[in-house]
Amino acid sequence: MQRHGGYVLVDTLIRHGVTHVFGMPGGQANAFYDALSQRKDQITHILIRDETTAGFAADAFSRVTGRIGVCDATVGPGATKFPSGLMEAYNSSVPILVLVSDHPQNSVLLQQYGRISQGGNQLDMLKPFAKETFHVPSIEILSKVVSAAIHAAVTGRPGPVVVQIPQDVFLSTTELEPLSGISNHPKIRCAAPESELAKAINLLTSAKRPIILAGGGIQLSQAYNEISQLSENYKIPIVTTLTGKGSVAENNDLCLGVLGELGSPCAKVAADQADVILAIGYKHSQNSSYRWTWPRDDQKFIHIDIDPAEFGRVIQADVALWGDAREVLRQILMELRSYQFESSKEWLNVIKVEKEKWLQERNAECYSKNNPIWPQAAVQAIVDQLGENDFITCDAGFSSGWAGAFLELKRQGRQILLPRGAAGLGSSLPFAMGVAMARPGSRVVAISGDGAFSYNIGELATLKQLNLPIINVVFNNAVLAWSKWTQQLNFEGNNQSVELGSYEFGSIAESYGMIGENVRNIEDLGPILKRELAIGRPSVINVYTDEWQAPTMPYRQAMEKKKQGAVSKQAY
Structure with missing residues (x-):
């Protein structure tokens, strides 16, 4: 049976156990999307609003399922959105397959300076954060290259791989059967000497x-x-x-x-x-x-x-x-x-x-009634409402710190995802999307600061369209807290470009047709969380928090010293 390149790619993915792809279409990959439309009973494509989201979502999908995560983007400006997610996956040893389309191969002389629309050397741009990169020169080896890329991603130390597929390869046809394989990781387990x-x-x-x-x-x-x-x-x-x-x-x-x-x-x-x-x-x-x-x-x-x-x-x-x-x-x-x-x-x-001592100190903070709300108290309100099968995703910055030290996990397993590979802002909501698709029916709480959440507001449309049961809890202290703290502790405390202004993210959520809440009292947070978790729908809970609370113990100690005099060394 003759297949065009889109079918070869989709059928290869299916035969390797791939069930979900996160991405956004482009003209050069229309054959891929044609095949996806005819295989909906076997593979689901999740349309995102920003390709950066696709990389993080594929990463989270892989972490939760133990299978390779897959994302795709069009040539040029689509591909340029992938380095953030690739860096996180590469540094965290998470296997994802990144599919990028390219112009026809006979346009190679037109790539420089964008003579052909969206042209550029995208594969070299992605190489630093990929375990391996692959270019597919012909439809005859398309399936073999994709299979080899998946194998590379899930063997040894796992990591992301990139496959670039030109438009002429997508449009070509072949009678060759797509290959089958395994996308679970670890694919091969070895013992010590x-x-x-x-x-x-x-x-x-x-x-x-x-x-x-x-x-x-x-x-x-x-x-x-x-x-x-x-x-x-x-x-x-x-x-x-x-x-x-x-x-x-x-x-x-x-x-x-x-x-x-x-x-x-x-x-x-x-x-x-x-x-x-x-x-x-x-x-x-x-x-x-x-x-x-x-x-x-x-x-x-x-x-x-x-x-x-x-x-x-x-x-x-x-x-x-x-x-x-x-x-x-x-x-x-x-x-x-x-x-x-x-x-x-x-x-x-x-x-x-030592553990009892810490628990006493932690509980004293976690059950604080202070106003503005202490972030650690908001974390405790989340913990109090979580079920055994619920998931938490966190953003970088102080959000990871609050979850790391103050969010106690009561079950074993991958219940929380933190972006420690690259520690870049804007990962919590995309992570939550990946988790929601990986574990249908599970509820997800995505914790982020207001700075980080601002990266992903456009994806609220995706949550609404798919009706994903993701509760976004935004710790809104109106500043880039990590930067403000380090500026305060160093360089004589001069602040620059750290004040964000305060915005009602709950009200912004309502404009997307979903539930939004703006919370100023800690007593209100628990009941709201309980309600939203029970209903299982997308929502945003904007929690006004205290900017002068920090989860990092060295920062706390340095701030106390600063109050008594100059800090003797830089506290980063």
Whole structure:
């Protein structure tokens, strides 16, 4: 049967298990959209209002389903919107397939300076934030290239890939059958060498004060049962990175929450006092390492990662275990069966005391009745209304900090998505769209600041059109808080271009035909959330919050010092 390139692409995606594509049409890809229109029972295309949204939504879809996320855009100005989402996915090791159309190949001499409309060297522009990029020169290898790209995205360390398809390839026809394959990740799981495993077991069983550091690799590998068994069977406390948040339920007595400047003080105490650290799927990034001052040289470090390039890139491990997180943890659990090993009562008492101390401090803030509303109190109002199958997405900036330290997850698994790969504003709502399509029927609460939410207001039309059950909670403090705080703490406190002005985002939502609320009293927030979660419809809740509350402990400490005199060093 003769197929044009659009059908070859769509059928290849379907045969690899792809069910959703996020994007926006363009003339060069009309054949693709023609095929999509004839395969609606097998694959759904989600029309977004800005291609940037498509990249973030595909990322979230992949994180939640464990399958590759897919997005598409037209040549030129459509493709130029992808770097933000690509950077987030690349740095977070999330597999997404980015499809970009291109002009016919015989127009190559017309690309420079846009002689042909929308022309430009888009593939080179996308390369820095892609695991691999592919150009399809003919319809005969279109299916093979797409299959190879998906394979590259989901094997080894996952990541985004880009496939560029010229218009003449889309319009060509072939009788070749589209290929089939797998888009789940991890596609291939590998175990650690036995020799290195023995070294790790010796270190771990000799520890007096061990901890487990769960990075994003736990989520990508879905090693939930294994990390829980290791912690519970041998009484090992757990701290997580922001992307590892949810690796275990945070109301677990052995879980101390997020480690780092956007985390809990009790996690830092445990990390500082630990003698052996078992780090899983961890890249030693800025936040969780306290700007690369932790771990110390006198602490033993066991590192599990799927990417051997991580070993020694920033910090030398005492033992490096190259392999899939789930498989290596299973190896460790098997080996530990012959050991009588458990954290000491003294260590567990330290953990208990420090966690109880933090919970008292946290609860005092989370149940504050202050006006303007404290963001941490708004977070608690959200937690109080969440169901077991609900999801939270967060934006960058202080929103991630409030969720990291103050939002306690009561179930294990990928319940929260935070944009820590690129930490760019404007991801919370697109993330929520990806989650909503990945988990139909689940309710999603998207937390963002007013600065971040302003990036995505146009997507309210998408929420309304699709009737997605997404509640946007906007922490509206009328400033770019992170920037204002750092300007206050440095350079003699001169502020520039951080005041946003205050806007009624609830009223803006109403203009899109959806429910909007503007909340000034914390007592009103809980009932509104309860109502909207029960109804399951798109809405915007604009919460007026206090700009002088910060989730980062170093900022709080620096501000207290500033009140007493000059800050001795820059506080970023």
